[in-house]
Amino acid sequence: MTLDPAKPQRISSQPAQPQSAQSQSAYSPRANSRLWEFYRTMRRIRCFEERVGELYVRGLSAGSMLHLSIGEEAAAAGVCAAMAPQDSFTTHHRGHGIFLARGADPNRMMAEIGGKAAGYCGGKGGSMHIADMQLGHLGANAIVGGGIPHVVGAGLSYKRLKRDAVSVAFFGDGAMQQGILYESLNMAALWSLPVVFVCVNNQYGMGTRIDRATAETDFTRRAAALGLAAAEADGEDVEAVHAAAAALIGGARRHRPAFLTVSCFRFYGHGRMDKSPYRTADEEAAGRRRDPVARARVELIARGLTDAAQVDSLDAEIEAEMNAAIDYTAAAAAPELAAMFRDVFAPGEPAPEPLADRLDRLLAEA
Amino acid sequence: MAAQEITYRDALRQALDDAMRDDETVVVIGEEVGRYGGAYGVTKDLIASYGEERLIDTPISEPAIIGAAVGAAMTGLRPVAELMYVDFLGLVMDQLANQAAKIRYMFGGQIGVPMVVRTQGGTGRSAGAQHSQSLEAWVMHTPGLRLAMPATAADAYHLLRHALTLPDPVVFIEHKALYARKERTDLAAPVAPWGQATIRRAGSDVTLVTYSRMVFTALEAAAALAERGIAAEVIDLRTLNPLDMATVAASVRRTGRAVVVTESCLTGGVAAELAARIGEECFDYLEDPVIRIAGEDVPIPVSPALESAAIPQPPVIISVVQRMLRR
Ligand SMILES: Cc1ncc(C[n+]2csc(CCOP(=O)(O)OP(=O)(O)O)c2C)c(N)n1
Numbered sequence: 129m130t131l132d133p134a135k136p137q138r139i140s141s142q143p144a145q146p147q148s149a150q151s152q153s154a155y156s157p158r159a160n161s162r163l164w165e166f167y168r169t170m171r172r173i174r175c176f177e178e179r180v181g182e183l184y185v186r187g188l189s190a191g192s193m194l195h196l197s198i199g200e201e202a203a204a205a206g207v208c209a210a211m212a213p214q215d216s217f218t219t220h221h222r223g224h225g226i227f228l229a230r231g232a233d234p235n236r237m238m239a240e241i242g243g244k245a246a247g248y249c250g251g252k253g254g255s256m257h258i259a260d261m262q263l264g265h266l267g268a269n270a271i272v273g274g275g276i277p278h279v280v281g282a283g284l285s286y287k288r289l290k291r292d293a294v295s296v297a298f299f300g301d302g303a304m305q306q307g308i309l310y311e312s313l314n315m316a317a318l319w320s321l322p323v324v325f326v327c328v329n330n331q332y333g334m335g336t337r338i339d340r341a342t343a344e345t346d347f348t349r350r351a352a353a354l355g356l357a358a359a360e361a362d363g364e365d366v367e368a369v370h371a372a373a374a375a376l377i378g379g380a381r382r383h384r385p386a387f388l389t390v391s392c393f394r395f396y397g398h399g400r401m402d403k404s405p406y407r408t409a410d411e412e413a414a415g416r417r418r419d420p421v422a423r424a425r426v427e428l429i430a431r432g433l434t435d436a437a438q439v440d441s442l443d444a445e446i447e448a449e450m451n452a453a454i455d456y457t458a459a460a461a462a463p464e465l466a467a468m469f470r471d472v473f474a475p476g477e478p479a480p481e482p483l484a485d486r487l488d489r490l491l492a493e494a
Numbered sequence: 495m496a497a498q499e500i501t502y503r504d505a506l507r508q509a510l511d512d513a514m515r516d517d518e519t520v521v522v523i524g525e526e527v528g529r530y531g532g533a534y535g536v537t538k539d540l541i542a543s544y545g546e547e548r549l550i551d552t553p554i555s556e557p558a559i560i561g562a563a564v565g566a567a568m569t570g571l572r573p574v575a576e577l578m579y580v581d582f583l584g585l586v587m588d589q590l591a592n593q594a595a596k597i598r599y600m601f602g603g604q605i606g607v608p609m610v611v612r613t614q615g616g617t618g619r620s621a622g623a624q625h626s627q628s629l630e631a632w633v634m635h636t637p638g639l640r641l642a643m644p645a646t647a648a649d650a651y652h653l654l655r656h657a658l659t660l661p662d663p664v665v666f667i668e669h670k671a672l673y674a675r676k677e678r679t680d681l682a683a684p685v686a687p688w689g690q691a692t693i694r695r696a697g698s699d700v701t702l703v704t705y706s707r708m709v710f711t712a713l714e715a716a717a718a719l720a721e722r723g724i725a726a727e728v729i730d731l732r733t734l735n736p737l738d739m740a741t742v743a744a745s746v747r748r749t750g751r752a753v754v755v756t757e758s759c760l761t762g763g764v765a766a767e768l769a770a771r772i773g774e775e776c777f778d779y780l781e782d783p784v785i786r787i788a789g790e791d792v793p794i795p796v797s798p799a800l801e802s803a804a805i806p807q808p809p810v811i812i813s814v815v816q817r818m819l820r821r
């Protein structure tokens with residue numbers, strides 16, 4: 129995230145090499161598998177994020193503070209697949225994938241990232257502030273930990289209003305060191321709220337590896353100590369993430385608040401200008417081998433759920449969809465200036481007086 | 495030392511380097527300040543000279559970073575706590591306003607809190623509503639806190655060096671859009687003392703009072719006004735606490751007109767404080783009411799077109815001055 133105008137990296141759209149036979153054998157084929165659906169979600173996220181990288185390189189993004197979730201697709205796909213339509217959620221700044229998994233329209237997302245009027249928030253929020261009440265997205269957040277307590281409040285609402293809904297907070301391992309998380313966990317447990325806290329543990333907060341941010345890296349112990357159901361899932365294995373999330377979200381629906389940590393690896397830099405100089409090439413290579421998308425692809429074929437040609441054609445379809453999102457964004461209009469003064473308060477309420485109007489008034493008789 | 499080209503970022507870094515070399519009690523504490531070298535590169539490579547004992551990387555725990563700096567300052571260290579974005583004042587206001595600012599006073603003068611909170615604010619990167627604010631009014635509204643907001647590289651260096659000698663807590667707000675700005679300067683040459691404003695451009699028709707990045711916006715406007723035969727004086731306040739009203743008032747008494755320019759939003763802000771003081775102190779000399787040109791009263795939108803429209807640009811200053819002077 130430094131300002132040095134280092135050459136932006138272009139992210140390859142090639143899936144990483146398939147996993148070894150050893151990891152494949154951990155699976156047993158299941159007829160009613162949702163793996164195809166999970167793969168599709170993850171592949172769409174991967175491809176979308178690659179296109180966000182391209183948007184930046186082409187100078188079409190609003191700024192460079194774009195945090196890609198490449199490598200974290202299983203957390204998004206697995207958890208969101210376990211949520212019900214009436215559930216709500218908040219995300220951290222690395223939330224594109226989570227929202228896509230929830231069913232976001234890539235065009236409107238990309239347009240928001242480009243600061244265009246057609247975006248989810250009219251181009252006023254951007255990558256770090258995408259939200260959509262229709263899909264239960266209570267908001268992405270640029271303050272580490274900022275969105276966590278909102279799910280406590282949502283849980284309180286659902287309980288009080290007797291709604292069958294759960295609220296899920298997504299955040300990174302960095303937020304595990306924010307005090308507000310513990311205040312939130314404690315309240316959720318104390319009041320038995322329908323709330324789930326999901327830590328997407330990609331091992332790093334900017335350049336700081338988790339073992340340099342905390343002496344206790346087993347996060348489940350903290351949540352358990354406060355009285356929450358707590359579990360850890362392997363973020364390379366989308367079915368494992370989904371199974372863990374389904375159990376915990378199911379419990380939360382019966383007012384047993386929960387915590388899930390998903391271990392994964394942030395494949396690229398923190399933001400578009402960070403080249404991760406604090407990681408060795410070996411560490412990056414090893415991390416990128418933990419690829420949930422590549423692994424799901426191998427699994428699909430190995431279990432005979434589909435064949436390579438079918439996966440390739442799905443991939444091509446997704447590429448076309450995401451390319452179209454870039455074209456859509458490039459062609460979309462910037463917000464009109466008057467939009468700046470809207471939404472500070474509710475429609476119909478007095479809006480702030482624009483500087484130019486005030487000056488015209490003050491200097492009128494001149 | 496001769497004059498050389500230096501960026502605002504490198505001037506800050508040099509100040510930290512020199513202060514750490516001269517005073518062993520100076521430590522830098524904050525997120526990504528050590529190995530990473532600071533989110534904006536200000537502490538780059540300092541860890542190589544001073545080690546991780548003095549460039550202390552922290553978890554993402556802002557209230558504890560500022561609070562730990564308070565405790566360290568009370569017990570022998572001189573911490574420079576880095577708050578990555580001024581917007582995170584939202585998280586640390588208790589430690590800053592209720593603790594750091596009040597300890598000397600509440601405890602009857604027994605002890606002070608000699609620490610510096612280095613942070614950066616402002617627009618310019620499409621960083622959105624939670625990473626682009628100008629929150630100096632929050633700090634200025636808190637007795638017990640000093641507040642510096644340098645515009646130039648030379649001031650970045652000297653004000654930070656001076657802040658690291660003061661007995662009380664200083665909030666030092668840099669501007670994210672200035673880090674890469676280069677300037678030809680000799681850091682060994684003295685600048686105006688801490689607490690004194692500087693006249694960046696002399697003029698007799700109107701006084702433009704400002705600080706931080708808006709100094710350059712005002713200078714740009716003043717240059718354009720000069721082509722139209724209007725001589726605008728530009729005052730860079732450099733520190734908002736202490737506030738050098740003497741320099742401002744002397745200028746306004748000469749020119750008879752004042753325009754206050756801030757990037758921070760209008761209502762309840764620094765511009766209001768400055769305009770009120772100018773009104774009180776220069777009433778009999780003013781040809782026109784003091785005009786405030788400030789950021790719009792809105793959160794900062796991410797869209798680049800809206801972001802730049804949300805803060806003052808040279809044309810609005812030019813137009814206001816022309817209308818004031820009826821030319
Ligand atoms: C309160 C706060 N502190 C610091 C930052 C700067 N910052 C943005 S992201 C980040 C790292 C967050 O790490 P993590 O929570 O693990 O999320 P990740 O980026 O790895 O997805 C930091 C320090 C911020 N945005 N908000």
Ligand SMILES: [Mg+2]
Binds near residue numbers: 300302331
């Ligand atoms: Mg992380």
